[in-house]
Amino acid sequence: MNTAAAFDRGARRYDLMVGxxxxxxxxxxxxADALTSRLGREPQALLDLACGSGASTRALVDAAPEGSYVLGLDASPGMLGRARAKNWPQQVRFERATVGELNLDRWTxxxxxxxxxxxLFRNVPAERRDHAIAEVFELLRPGGWLCCQEYSVAGNPAAQRVWGAVAHGAIIPLGVVIDRNPGLYRYLYRSVVEFDSVxxxxxxxAAAGFVDVAHRTASxxxxxxxxxxxARKPEESS
Incomplete structure (x- = not known):
């Protein structure tokens, strides 16, 4: 499945669906708070990877110190168009890029x-997932932090049942009625089922070199x- 094209098609209704x-x-x-609370209170340089239509970007801007630079990256032109159309501080910008295929020379x-x-990472093919994480590691300064939010149900039968009930009882039907784009939401269901365990x-x-790796579940x-x-990039990385 061409995920960027599927998200392009779903961009117009995506904010409504996630809302x-x-x-x-x-x-x-x-x-966003978990990330920014670990950084200083001076303006920061921040990445929003797989920024989509800008919901995560908004959360990051709201949580970051005033004046922080935020760069949103996404593979979907349709989603980026939705993001750019919103009102942002002047230090926020968006570019098209696919994590896992980044040209690291484009950014320092x-x-x-x-x-x-x-x-993000459940939409990266499993065989390129480690490479994608390594790209992010390279872009962070020593001592920088990465915060990932992902649906993960592998190895947890109770979570699998909940996800299956919600996906088939609400998400996919709403994708048919509201977005008329069931393929995207069937894909999103499968991408969670097939993603890594926690x-x-x-x-x-940790294998990419991050330390202080921790995780918590939602409410x-x-x-x-x-x-x-x-996860944190060590102050001195080898």
Missing amino acids: LNPGYHRELARA RGSFDGALACY TTFADRL GWQQGVLHTFI
Whole structure:
């Protein structure tokens, strides 16, 4: 499936769809706070990876110190168009890029204080996932932080049942009625089912060189289904 094209098609209705998810924006805000609370209170240089239509970017801007530079990257031109159309501080900008296929020479390695990646890595093919994490590691300064938010149900039968019920009872039907784009939402269901377990993804972060790797689950219906991971690039990396 061409995920960028599928998200292009769904861009017009995507904000409405995610807004129907109880706790969606609350959990984005919690992830952004988990990242920015570990950084200084001076303006920061921040990445929003897989920024989509800008919901995670808004959470990051709201949580970051005033004057912080925020660069949103996404593979979908349609989503980027939606993001750019919103009102932003002058230090916020958006570019098209695919994590896992980044041209790191386009940005200075080690120049970002923190990176937020919400619902990114399950959309990266498993065979390129470690490479994608390594790209983010390269872009962060020594001591910089990465915060990832991902749905993960592998190895958790209770979470799998919840995710299956929500996806088939609400997400996919709403994708048919509201967005007329069921293929995207069927893909999103499968991408969660097929994604790493919590332990496997945390191990990927550690294998890439990150330290202080930790994770917590969300509240509400997403408990055990949605997880926030935090990890730090060492001050001195080899």
